[in-house]
Amino acid sequence: MQAAIQEPLFQRIFTLLTGARSGERAKSLFSFAALFFLLASYYLVKPLRSSQFLKEFDPNLMPVFFLLIALLSFGLTKAFNFFYDRINTYRLIGYTFALMMGLKICFLLSLPKGGKLASLLFYLWAAVYFLLCNAVLWGCINSLYHSESAERCFGFVSIGAAAGGIIGSMVSEWLASSSYTGYSLFISALLMGLSLLFMYRAINVSETASESKKEKKVPSKSPFWTDVLHLWQHRYIRAIATMVFALAVLNTVLEFQGLKLIDSQLSQQQYLVDFQELNQALNRVQKLPGQSLNPEGYQFIRELKHSSDSDKLKTVSAFLKQENVKLSAQKILSDQKNFQNNLESRTRELLSKIYKNQGFIGVFLLFVAARPLYKWIGLRWVMLLLPILFGTVCLAMFFPIELLTLEWMLTSTYALNYSLYRTSKELLYTQTDNEARFKLKPLIEGPIMRLGDVTASVLKLSLMGIMVLFLGQPEARMDQVYLLCALIILVYWLYEAWFVGGRYESLRKASEGPAAESQAETA
Structure with a gap:
């Protein structure tokens, strides 16, 4: 007690704000910085991934x-797990980060000239690389803390991720409308290198990581599916995996429906700006109000991006002749190119704004709400907040939504997901061992999460084939059935969240019991 009183005022204030006590401050700061730079690097890639895809492909192909x-x-x-059994864990993570940084530079050079193929490869890579890097970085951080210290410090550490998302989104938003728009991936690679540097600093100052630094790996000769079977047999880990799967399904449903609405509303607005002359000419011929959006012209321009470059001039000329509109086909093609580029920039700017605001709200939740909530209501109840919010948003999507309303619905959902919920999920891993953190965790955060994406994708494709193509139902009706299926999965998510939260609290009390008794005997 006397030692605590003699601590400098700055250290006591730091403990009050972050929860980190003596011996925890350095690793908490370095962990904060590692997450900050990793998330900042990712949020330079994430809006670019979506905007590049929408520039070249129809959103229904997602x-x-x-x-x-x-x-x-x-x-x-599986490749990471193969090398995990053969290479020191922390060295392997360094190799993994270096590889991803190199690939960012490769895409920096190939995207401007690669067309659809480069955009597709970039979209696929950008959708998987961060899941692995984020999972193994959090695995390192989990290995540096016990449950009690994690509940105190993870709120502050997670603010690093939220703040990184804010800065990355702000830089991305600025780059999207500046002459430096092509430098996003280069800056992202540099920031990822800083994340790796601070991760190693956190490991070096942590006593709990000393055993892992000296570990000797024995190559595993177990069957290919051993990791999956181990995960399935472990009820606690399986519950975490089930929650991640359900979150991925709901998140993908929200992404599909949200991006579809964003693309529709932004493209209509941009069409009226870039094709004002064509729109007015078509309205005169069809005797429609001059300033209203012409549905035929808008649909034609939207479908024109699917035509090959060699056929576009002929297609435009035929359309103008059919509609009896006397405009230059060459000018329409020039306007269409500007339309695509302007729409991509506006989409990226809006997504960056959503991610930026999500970060601000996330920082507020982590700084103000995290520690009081864990202390007063417990992890179990905190785990239920996100599925309840997802359910509310899904119900709202049954009705017409304005772009601004949609923007804040997505912002609030993402904010809760990437702040309190993610921090709570990471706390669950403090009651596991290193094999779960470094082998099963990447399996959960990668393939199982993507299995949730696949489930949502297959469900949508099936509904589209049955309801739209076979039964001739409107897409709006299909979207409602899609949302209803998501709500059914959400009910199971609530059940698993309730179970795993209660199990964590039981394990935490059991692990603290012997320590508390030991302290009492010493006293």
């Missing part, structure tokens, strides 16, 4: 590519 993403994620995780 479910098809999500099928590939799950397979790629599983392959990447």
Whole structure:
């Protein structure tokens, strides 16, 4: 007690704000910085990933590519696990980060000239690399803390992730409308290198990581599916995996529906700006109000991006002749190119704004709410907040939504997901061992999460095939059934969250019991 009183005022204030006590401050600061730079680097990639995809492809194709993403994620995780049994853990993480930084530079050079193929490869890679890097970085951080200290410090440490998302989104938003828009991946690679540097600093100052630094690996000769079987047999780990799967399903449903609405509303607004002359000419011919959006013209321009470059001029000329509109086909093609670029920039800018605001709200939740909530209501109840919010948003999507309303619905959901919920999920791993943190965790955060994406994708493709193509139902009706299926999965998510939260609290009390008794005997 006397030692605590003699601590400098700055250290006491730091403990009050962060929860980190003597011996925990340095590793908490370095962990904060590692997450900050990793998330900042990712949020330079994330808006670019979506905007590049929407620039070259129809948003309805996203479910098809999500099928590939799950397979790629599983392959990447199995490759990491193969080397995990042969290379020191912390050295392997360094190699992994270095590889991803190199690939960012490769895409920096190939995206401007690669067309659809480069955009597709970039979209697939950007959808899987961060899951592995984030999982192994959090695995390192989990190994540096016990449950009691994690509940005190993880709120502050997670603020690093939220703050990194804010800064990355702000830089991305600025780059999208500046002459330096092509430098996003280069800056992202540099920030990822800083994340790796601070991760190693956190490991070096932590006493709990000393055993892992000296570990000797014995190559495993177990069957290919051993990791999956181990995960399935462990009820506590399986519950975490089930929650991650359900979250991925709901998140993908929200992404599909949200991006579809964003693309629709932004493209209509941009069409009226870039094709004002064409729109007014079509309205005169069809005797429609001059300033209203012409549905035929808008639909034609939207579908024109699917035509090959060699056929576009002929297609535009035929359309103008059919509609009896006397405009230059060459000018329409020039306007269409500007339309695509402007729409990509506006989409990236809006997504960056959503991610930035999500970060601000996330920082507030972690700084103000995290420690009081864990202390007063417990982890079990905190785990229920996100599925309840997801359910509310899904119900709201049954009705027409304005772009601003949609923006804040997505912002609030993402904010809770990437702040309190993610921190709570990481706390669950403090009651596991290193094999769970470094082998099963990447499996959960990668392939199983992407399996949730695949489930949402297959569900949407199936509904589209049955309801729209076979039964002739409108897409709006299909979307409602899609949301209803998501709500059914959400009910099971609530059940698993309730179980795993209660199990964590039981394990935490059991692990603290012997320590408390030992302290009492010493006293």
